[in-house]
Amino acid sequence: MKIFCLVTCLLMLALSLQVVYAQQPSVTEPKKESAEGFVKLEMPLEEALTRITFMYPSLKSGDLIGAIVFEGEGVTREKDYIKLKKPIKLRWTEEVYNSYYTLLSKYAVEGDRYIFVPLGVNGGGSGTFWNLNVVDKKTLKTIDEVGLGDRSRIEEIALADAHSDTVSITYIRREIKKGKPFHDPKKAVAKHYRMIEGILREVGNPLSPSDPDTIFIPVGNFDMGSRSNADDAEDDEKPRHTVYVDAFHIDRYEVTNAHYKKFVDANPQWQKDRIPEKYHDGDYLKHWNGNNYPPDKGKHPVVYVSWYAAMAYAEWNGKRLPTEAEWEKAARGDRYGRDYAWGDSLDSNKANYGENIGDTTPVGTYDMNGYGLYDMTGNVWEWCLDEYDADFYAISPSRNPLAGGTINGILSNWRDVRSVRVLRGGSWISNAKFLRVSDRTRFTPRVTNKSRGFRCVKPVTP
Template structure:
């Protein structure tokens, strides 16, 4: 994991490409935290479902994920309980927010808030469109169908914090509820969007039914859609081929492990 230092940053975008949901640009403080250097891979997620059969792909006469926690395409390209061979180090996809949250709990972590995610993605740079600056090309990220599928994690250069694939490859689930105009009224200190506390969202995650935030863009998204400020809305049961995730850990938890 990579340490993301406590401090302030400018969240959102006022560029001409920015959508209403990205405005206004506002100052945000987050506590320090640790973030996974890489997206969660197929190999890592297989360890989780092997240990937790209630989160396996639906299979006749076997323990498997409850139908209310996915939209029917969960782990669609897996065969029984095996991920696609040769793609062990590709990011896991077609996982719902529920499954991502369950995985995070299993490894003693959690999903990032979208403020944490954007701070980490910016890598200490202010006002830039991408994790490294204001321009993008296919040597820096997997986007715009130039590969046509996911790529192994860590294949493109990291940002200044040492994080890989913060732009493109797959969209990343965040913990927050999606609110289009959240930035208009969001707190400046460790903001989190939901009607209940972050702790309760984590504890009662199986009861959540409101849209969640996704960040980062994906392999089939255009340059405008992989900007660090872009926010995507997704129902928590969605299992899409461009949806994946990574985890974070609070400092106090890391220090006791």
């Protein structure tokens, strides 16, 4: 009897639990999401390489050849590479010649969203031009590439960070000594690249933080100043001299009203009605209504800011103002020796100057320069860290020059600075003379007006 009662109780308990469970709302197991931006490759990497579509111009005619795919007739497969021979007929003649393409499958690497692979192009001459190509894993089409130069030997390409799609690549360029070509491993070139907003950018190191609002400027030499025979050059732009500048990151755009408002909101002492008189000339943020910038001007560069205010903003943002040398190297956009960032002739379609527009324009309105920077010419003058010295170029150090002290010294005591400071780049009201990348102007650090703004830099830390 006891056993019967026990069994009956257990059955009733099980039935009650089943009823209660049935009355509960159903719970669906959450789907496991892949890593942000991750794209699964639906085939082995080796197979995907043969389906990539490249668009390449003819080295002889300049015409787009069309879709280059490493499959079908003309393909040779080896252990470390795939080669394609493609006959090309010129449009204006019946001449046919062969172009050769080499895909280095040995060095292809797969990131979260992209495939990185070196590709060599030879139009039948003695030199092969190498490019590091970026392939969209969704479409298997190249979306960007960076040139590695001709007559190079790829040594290594490695995935440094899959999530940020960053790679490290090492290659050696062939040299000619005593009439004989050779590759010197001691002169290997090692660089790091990251995909940022669909564009392959060189970065300081493979693990450096990715900031889409800054551009990496590589270490190296450049010729600073104006040509001796330049018609518009002032004496303070001479002599032209070679300087070495360490690598750094620089803001892609000039600091905008919207950015600056975040600063004054977080630092009330720099608001329009609270800033100490010694840090401005009375017109600080003249165009603002109290603590608000003009309507529809959020993306315009902030103006009516003094050098002190620019320094305070940069410090709050973990950055600083650029030195003159840093600014000029970045502004030249890898076109060293040219009068303007885009070449030697003025172009009103590439900058806001001469009151052609009648006001500042939103940052990024005009084309970027060779480094990917906007408005390095025109829009607003940009404050630099340096003290102005008209004769500084005659005595300038050859490495990381800075007039008026040391970087650490200025950053530690900027509130006590009284000397005239440098501005660069010209503005929306400037005439053509002041748009040249070598032009220098200056004002006292308290001065503010409608054509002066700034952008910031951040050094590359080891």
